[in-house]
Each structure stands twice: as structure tokens, then as C-alpha cells.
Amino acid sequence: MIELFTASTPNGWKVSVALEALGLAYEVRAIDLMSQAQKAPEYLAINPNGRIPAIIDHAPTDGGAPITIFESGAILVYLAEKTGQLMPTDVRGRMACLQWLMFQMGGIGPMMGQANVFFRYMPEKIPTAIMRYQNESRRLFEVLDRRLGESEWLAGDAFSIADIANWCWVRTYKWSGVSVNELPHLRRWLDAIKTREACLKGVTIPHPMPSLDDDEAAEAKANFVKGAQTMVQR
Ligand SMILES: N[C@@H](CCC(=O)N[C@@H](CS)C(=O)NCC(=O)O)C(=O)O
Helix, strand or coil, X not given: CEEEEECCCHHHHHHHHHHHHHCCCEEEEECCHHHCHHHCHHHHCCCCCCCCCEEEECXXXXXXXXXXXXXXXXXXXXXXXXXXXXXXXXXXXXXXXXXXXXXXXXXXXXXXXXXXXXXXXXXXXXXXXXXXXXXXHHHHHHHHHXXXXXXXXXXXXXXXXXXXXXXXXXXXXXXXXXXXXXXXXXXXHHHXXXXXXXXXXXXXXXXXXXXXXXXXXXXXXXXXXXXXXXXXXX
16 A cells, blocks of 8 residues: 655646556655644655655565655656556666656756746746746647657657646646746647546546636635635745
């Protein structure tokens, strides 16, 4: 059994989507980011970086003691290698998969994350900061669009952990105010992934998120933004 320490955010979804896609048994430990549960000593013993996600695999493949892993990209690689799924095994396919995973970890995630913070959460709106992170996110979207114009999936012919990692972030493009207009290949890929059962389920873990587009969810959205504003100023 795998324990998953997570919250309803793109980095958390990456792992719940992968666990769903792989059909692995897991138990969810919801971490309340607003109350700073991620900085509690008992959680820092699991993830010294004080962030979600993290996992503990109580039945690792080496048959040894439970293994604890933090950093969503490392967790995705671990799960793919544990099951022999969602990552090609030939050297070219494996490297294609890892390079698009790293592209998400080092580019899409940090840039969209900062675009969200400056565009939506920070009470002071600093135009140069907003522009910098939105422009960089859009540039990275264009890189993805070109790749997806030549290949059905990021790693090649098959859906992989690289698609999961990038999709969990790119699907939140409205949160960071970045457009996907005139990116037909990216939109084709976004639409293709969102109907997959594992993806639909994975993004409701640990809780379904209020749609940030939905007027009926206006109150939930206002509370969410207020909580996030408090968090980013700590
Ligand atoms: N590089 C890390 C980033 C993890 C991360 O930034 N997680 C966010 C949620 S998406 C978090 O825990 N934020 C809480 C905080 O900043 O205190 C990963 O991919 O696992």
C-alpha cells in the first residue's frame, strides 16, 4: 500500500492521476496547506522541503523497509519503474519521457506557479512580475505545442508520466491568466487527456476543487484566493 500526502494542487494531482492510471492501491493523507500542516515536524520528517506531494510505499519492489519519496517528478519516475508502465523502456523513449518531465519540473511548474502568485494571489499587482511569468509560461506552451504537432504524446506514441506532469499544470492556464489561443496541438492534447478516467478521478484527490470559471462557485473561489493570498505572504 502507498500512503499519499497531498493537497488539491497541480503537483499533488500529478501523483493521484498516476496512481489512478496505474491502478495502485493508495491511501490519501490530506495535508491542509492553509493551516501550514506541511511545515509541521511530523510532516517535515517525510518531506524536508515542507511541501506536497510525498509518498510512503509500504511494499517497495526491493522488498525492504518502507520507502519515503518527495518531489513529484521523482515520485512519478518511481511509480513508473515500479510498475513498468507510463514510461518507455527503450533508451530513446525513456529519455524523451524524462526530458519532457524535467521540462515541466523546471519550467512549466515554476513559471505557472509564479504567474498564479503574482496574477491572482498577491494583493499588490506588479505588472512587470505578472508579465514576466505569464510571457514565460506562454513561451513554454508554444514549445509544448510544437512538440505535440509532431508527436501524439510528449514522449512519443504512448501516454506517459510526462503527459501527466505537464497536463496537471497546463489545465490550470486560466488561473495564471495565460492564453492557449492559437495553440491547436496543445488544445488537442488538453482535450484528449481530460476525458481519461484516471485523470478525471485523480484531479478530485483529496477534494474536488471549485471551478475557477464557474460563477456558482464564486464564494468558494473567493475563499480559496483569500487563503492562498495569506499563504504566499508567509
Ligand atoms: N518541486 C516540488 C514542488 C512542490 C510544491 O511546490 N508544492 C506546493 C503545492 S503545488 C506546496 O506544497 N505548497 C505549500 C507551501 O508552499 O508551503 C514538487 O514538484 O513536488
